[in-house]
Structures are given as structure tokens and as C-alpha cells.
Amino acid sequence: MTISIKDLNKKYGEQWALKNVSLNVDKGEVIGLLGPNGAGKSTLMKCIVGALEPTSGEILVNDRSVKDHAFETKQFIGYLPENNPLYMDMYVKEYLSFVADIRKQTSQSIDEVIEKVGLTPEKNKKIKQLSKGYKQRVGLAQAIIHQPDILILDEPTNGLDPNQIIEIRNLIKEVGENKTVIISTHIMQEVAALCSRVVLLNKGEKLADKSIVEFQGKYETLEAAFHDLTTQTKAEV
Numbered sequence: 188m189t190i191s192i193k194d195l196n197k198k199y200g201e202q203w204a205l206k207n208v209s210l211n212v213d214k215g216e217v218i219g220l221l222g223p224n225g226a227g228k229s230t231l232m233k234c235i236v237g238a239l240e241p242t243s244g245e246i247l248v249n250d251r252s253v254k255d256h257a258f259e260t261k262q263f264i265g266y267l268p269e270n271n272p273l274y275m276d277m278y279v280k281e282y283l284s285f286v287a288d289i290r291k292q293t294s295q296s297i298d299e300v301i302e303k304v305g306l307t308p309e310k311n312k313k314i315k316q317l318s319k320g321y322k323q324r325v326g327l328a329q330a331i332i333h334q335p336d337i338l339i340l341d342e343p344t345n346g347l348d349p350n351q352i353i354e355i356r357n358l359i360k361e362v363g364e365n366k367t368v369i370i371s372t373h374i375m376q377e378v379a380a381l382c383s384r385v386v387l388l389n390k391g392e393k394l395a396d397k398s399i400v401e402f403q404g405k406y407e408t409l410e411a412a413f414h415d416l417t418t419q420t421k422a423e424v
């Protein structure tokens with residue numbers, strides 16, 4: 188599955204959130220979407236998954252327009268939104284049954300996904316009773332229950348403790364195998380551990396689109412490259 192974004196613009200009222208962003212993602216690539224707070228990462232992801240209509244520009248998922256074929260393209264995509272919105276009063280299994288129903292999946296797929304994301308010991312608990320790491324597993328489970336070929340993960344390890352970060356990162360590696368993945372994060376080690384390519388947004392514009400090695404370039408660390416590129420007035424693309 189490929190993603191092709193052409194000249195994407197998004198304006199909220201008077202505020203430009205995305206300015207002429209173009210991006211091609213090939214099958215099986217894992218892209219790290221970086222940028223300071225407010226750079227436009229979540230907005231770009233919402234446009235790709237069809238949750239938000241861009242002001243102008245085009246998004247193709249496997250050569251199908253997200254705008255013209257929203258129902259079809261949504262079936263190819265699993266999405267974990269920022270802050271992992273869940274129904275806290277539902278039981279884990281109940282919530283995943285609800286999602287499976289919406290996604291027209293069998294009840295067998297519920298047990299499979301529970302097993303896959305390591306939720307078996309917690310499946311009979313209410314979501315609000317789970318630790319943050321386990322809530323994140325529920326978020327990942329709902330994103331992959333329909334076996335999508337594309338995963339869009341918005342800051343999936345945000346707010347987790349260091350052990351949970353490693354656990355969720357390993358899980359993402361596992362469930363993202365053979366999928367096309369876009370993951371936004373502020374953690375550079377995450378990018379190094381998971382991604383093959385870095386796309387850097389700043390103030391709604393694409394500043395860089397490079398392999399990790401090229402992105403780091405002359406800098407000692409990925410953090411230094413990020414800092415320099417996002418604090419220069421005009422960065423090299």
C-alpha cells in the first residue's frame with residue numbers, strides 16, 4: 188500500500204496548519220513524522236485517515252483518492268489518534284467487540300487481536316482500570332483489528348514510563364511488520380529504533396524528507412539536527 192500526498196494545504200480559520208505538503212510513502216516504509224508542537228503532524232495524519240478534509244491538495248491511498256473513496260481507503264488504514272481516545276467505562280473485550288462490529292470483523296478476530304497485543308490477562312477489566320501502557324495496547328488493538336496495510340500512529344508512546352515505552356515500541360515493530368507505517372513522535376530514539384525515513388514539518392511546511400543517516404548528517408545527534416533545522420529561518424530541504 189502506498190500513500191501519495193500532493194500539495195496539501197489545511198487552514199483552520201485564519202491559521203495555516205499545512206502549507207503545500209507533498210509526500211510519497213512506499214509500501215513497507217516506516218516514516219518518522221517529526222516537528223515541534225503545532226508543526227501540523229496531527230493535522231496531516233487526520234487528513235490521511237480521512238477524518239479531516241484538507242483545504243486543498245490531494246491524498247491517494249494505493250492510488251485511490253481519500254476524498255472520493257473515503258469508505259474504501261478507511262478500510263486500508265489503522266489509526267491511533269493522539270491521546271488514544273477510548274471509552275473508559277467499557278470492558279476491554281466489550282470495546283474491541285464494538286470496534287470489530289463496526290469494522291465487520293468476526294468474533295475470532297477479537298481474541299486474535301487481544302492475544303497479539305498482549306491484553307489477554309487484562310481483557311476482562313474496564314479500560315479505566317488499566318495502566319497507561321495497557322490502555323495504549325487497547326488503542327493499538329483497535330487500530331489493527333481489521334488487518335489494515337497502513338498504520339498511522341500519532342505519538343503512540345507519549346506519557347508512558349520508560350519500560351512501557353520499550354514494550355509499546357517493540358509491539359509497534361511487531362504489528363507494523365510488512366505494513367506501511369507513519370508514526371509521529373518527539374522521541375528521537377524512537378525514530379532511530381523504528382523508522383527508515385524522517386519527514387520533518389515546521390509551521391506547516393515540510394522541511395526535510397531524508398533517511399535517518401542523511402537527516403543526522405553533520406550533526407552529532409538526531410536531536411541536534413532537529414533543533415538546528417527547526418530553529419533556522421530557512422532550512423535546507
Ligand SMILES: Nc1ncnc2c1ncn2[C@@H]1O[C@H](COP(=O)(O)OP(=O)(O)OP(=O)(O)O)[C@@H](O)[C@H]1O
Nearest residue numbers: 199202203204222223224225226227228229230231
Ligand atoms: N481544530 C483546530 N482549530 C484551530 N486550529 C487548530 C485546530 N487543530 C490544530 N490547530 C492548529 O493547527 C496547527 C497545527 O496543529 P497540529 O495539532 O496539527 O500540530 P502537531 O504538530 O500535531 O502538534 P503537537 O506536537 O503539539 O501534537 C497548530 O497551530 C494548532 O494550534
